[in-house]
Amino acid sequence: MTELAAFVVIILSAGIAAGTPILFGALGEIFAERSGILNLGVEGMMLVGALTGIVGGLATGSAVFGALAAMAAGGLLSLIHAFISITLRGDQVVSGLALTIFGAGVSAFLGFPYVNVPAPKFSTMPIPMLQSIPFIGPVLFEHDATVYLAFVLLPVCWFWINKTRPGLHLRAVGENPAAADALGVNVTVIRYVYTVVGGALGGLGGAALSLAYTPGWIENMTAGWGWIAVGLVIFAAWNPWRAAFGAYLFGAISRVVFDVQMLPTTHLPQLVKVLLLPEFLRMMPYAAVVIILIFASREAVRKRIGTPAALGQPYTREEAEA
């Protein structure tokens, strides 16, 4: 029984650690999408963030500055997307895809000399007192700084979006930009700001990966986690808390997959043995995304949870007339 409890603690704690990079990406995407900008470039921004984190960390000798550099890089990258989709009114799906390809390419090209170079990282900082709470302590309070940052960021994001004036304006711009514009809310500025904030959080997600969860740079190290973050936003119905639940769940799944490989398999039937091969286990998180999206879209139909009404649509005042 205690063994099982210990196993659960390990899974939950590891799930939170693994889910944190995804969560940053998802929170950033929630901001961008709430303002009406669909940014499919999360994967690219996370990759660039991951590399910049390493480079920045090496240059300054501090993981904190590495993470800040990663945020700047993610924000800068999303600025391209913002320019194309807001000012140039380009297709947001296509621009986001380009961003992902660009991020993957540029990080692999520039990151070549940094592969597996040891760099500063965020080390585990158990929180005194709280860590000794049974069960909860080891699950929640024996992590590195990025995980705690996510804990702090979650309620802040939720409060910001739902309970503040800037949040009200953010939601209005994503739902009905014409209405917001008619009341003097600057749609363009808000969309730029939140797209860039979203990019910065995406970059931070990358840094959380390369400076904390799996320290070091490897080409294409996000392996689709940025895309999982985008998928989670749909699952989460644009709600930070649900996004956190989803991200930690995926963290846990990817960790369970890892642990299961260690189990003794000799006495299991052949088919199960095959399914427990690493290749199949590695499919699980991606398959889980597909399955969870199926359920999420059924729920969305039933409860009529709406996508932000203006998501993906460029806004311009004069188009109505022209």
Added chain:
Amino acid sequence: MESSAGRLLAGLRGFSVRLEPRLEVRRWLRYAVPLASLAVALMLGMVPMMMQGINPITGYRDMVLLAFGSAYGISETIMKAIPLMLAGLGVALAFRMLVWNIGAEGQLYMGAFASCLVAYTLPDAPAWALLPAMVVAGFAGGALWGAIPGALKAFLGVNEIITSLMLNYIAIQWVNYLVIGPWQDPSSLGFPSTPRLSPSATLPMITQAWYLPTVVFLVIAAVVAVYWIVRRAHSSREKLEIGISFLCLAALSLGSIWFLGGRRVHLGLVLSLGAAAVLWLLLSRTRWGYEIRVIGENARAARYAGMSLKRNIILVMLVSGGLAGLAGMSEIAGNLHLIKRMFSPGYGYTAIIVAWLAKLNPWGVILVSLLLGGLYRGSDAIPGAPKALGMMLQAVIFFVLIGGDVLVRYRVRWGRGA
């Protein structure tokens, strides 16, 4: 946050960039802007090259020379372009209907898997039976893999962008499993792969021996063209078009045999060109193509006209995935002759860029594929992470062209205040 950003932008207040839609697009802009965009993109691409300590001028020179500087280089470029053409055609078809299939990479792997499944199960079959079966299997493999996100979107409204992408990772892991599992060639220990395909399971290369059948084919085509010009064509313009098309076909086919004969370029090139022709006919001249265009432009009008969105989403994903599957099949059966882990250097993703740069036009896909195939080939001239350089440059070209496209469609007005 918002207000501080507002203050930050206070200097810009009243200063505005306005885009006015052009009623008529000027012809020269349509060609000048993409060319200028390409030049700008290549200039931007210099920045990361310099960051890596590479002289961009000599770098580009080496790339161009490697990709297009010799007959051998060109034939290798075409080898890279073939999978891009097939997968790009598939993506273009789906995008035409605003179905965002970004799972071409996975569909490509599944096509390779399915065609090899046929090849390995029927090792003794003769080439004339085996190759068509492999083509069918490759198409089917990709088609079924593409149909999954298609069906999920059509019936359950699940976002196809995410699902088709997730399936890429699953397909790659599946092929990995085969390569280091049941299909592994025991002798390929260091770098696992499947056994070599038998000669009857590989696509034949273009050789001088093709002259004879090609000439026969061209004679038949000439007869058809003359019949068409005399009997069916209504305007002199149409007659001219048919005539020119025939001459192009003849020059292209004989020219490529002369130029490529005896090099590594394989039947996949013919397959790609054929697919482009079929797709072009399909989109512009058939009922189904009309439905695809109407749905892509205005789904509500399509619904009212009685077109079934669900049926078309699934059909389009089947064909789109099938073409990507063919890309995988031709890459394995024509080029590699065995499956390795991660055998595609992201052809399925580049296909997205190919399709978009080609404005979703089938013949455009062929041209853009040759260009980006050159980028793949040429970037081998750069030390470090050449594959990544290719990807990066593709994306830069892509970004700049999206921006350039705006200049074609809109007139940009700069102004303060009024």
Added chain:
Amino acid sequence: MEDASRFAIRMEGITKRFPGVVANHSIDFSVLKGEIHALLGENGAGKTTLMKILNGLYQPDEGQIWIDGRRVTLRSPRDAIGLGIGMVHQHFMLVESHTVAENIILGLDTPRFSLHLGQVENDIARLAERYHLQVDPKARIWQLSVGEQQRVEILKALYRGARILILDEPTAVLTPQEAEELFKTLRSMVSEGHTVVFISHKLGEVMSVSDRITILRRGEVVDTVFASQTSKEDLARMMVGRDVLVRLRKRESEPGDVVLEIEGLSALSDKGLEALRDVSLTVRSGEILGVAGVAGNGQRELAEAIVGLRPVTRGRISVAGTDVANRSPREVMDRGVGYIPEDRMGSGLVVNLSVAENLILKCYRDPPVCSGFFLDGDAISAHAEELVQAYDVMTPGIDTRTRLLSGGNLQKLILAREISSQPSLMVAVHPTRGLDVGATEAVRGLLLEQRDSGAGIVLISEDLEELLSMSDRIAVLYEGRVMGVVPSEEARVEALGLMMAGTAAEEVHGE
């Protein structure tokens, strides 16, 4: 200028160009403090553009603006609000998923950061009471009726301290009775010192409510007159530019067999609420059944249910004897039903395809356009040439992209396509909305021609005059129910208005 401070608004030499059109050409417009000033003109005369300039949404290319005697530059709606100008747009600018209070404080500076809405809600309630604009501040917009949403819009302007209120076609979405209520509110606002500008194309209400009237035609000012010194006929002439023949040459109808019979029909709206309840209607060949009602009372759902675009939860729709409820649009179409949808660009046409390609939208599967799997280019061109000729569609050519055509020609294109399929039943939704007088006449003429040649027509419109002049019988929808069907010769505007507000026909006639 005798006394500049008398004017609340003065606009001089305002010109605004859009690609391909001059929406406002050198317009002079002024409004006195404390008056109700009507801006009268046809669709496309430039009324809304002028007011959007005044509201800071558009910047004029030329011209100057004074508010309360001060020269101003209006760069954004925020500037306009700062000067006490509030605008109620024709299409409400409300965030549907937000509450009334959230909508009202959108874009303001207080409360500055944290949103405790209790105080705000109290203020709104007090304001609402003062101006008789009752609405629940906590309600979400999508739960409100159209009339209530309009009140929210007005409250939004008043909450911002607007002294100049601009209303764009405010009565288009109201019943005559609700409109009367609105006018009372406007008068009480004026008596408290506010200034009101309202945009309209309805002569009657302009005459009865406003102090002065400015008439716009094709982007230019025709004249500004006192309501007390003019007549409907004068206004109409100025608005249209010639004497208007309101009478249509309409023959006596000769109703034949039943072409459409609807029994006990119920259907849901997009939001999943019941939009049609137990609707029963009959249309015979050779007659026009008008459907009246305030916007959003089930008209759109009714049309969509008939043509197969909307699932039906209960009831029968028989077209020429066969039940087509819940059949696909294709099957309905094949039984001889034509459809002129409400949004021409949205579901009627594919604007990025050519004129010819749009004309085959309904017949692309049938010979001669289609043989087997292939489309026949020659047949498509011939078909298009013929229809463009016959219906007098002004287009540079049949290969022109449809988006380049004007509104009237777009509508003719749809009519050409639908009529050419020789429907026995035609469903027309707002067929003349947004068209100029010439195109309106053409469209009405074509519909009447269809009737005379034996088609049954369901004409859904919010324009009572159009319904009265076109239809043989008029059905009134209210909250998805049929309040009654009356022959149009016997119908009176007041009675229809009561029915549109939810009074059953029997009660109306009982009075």
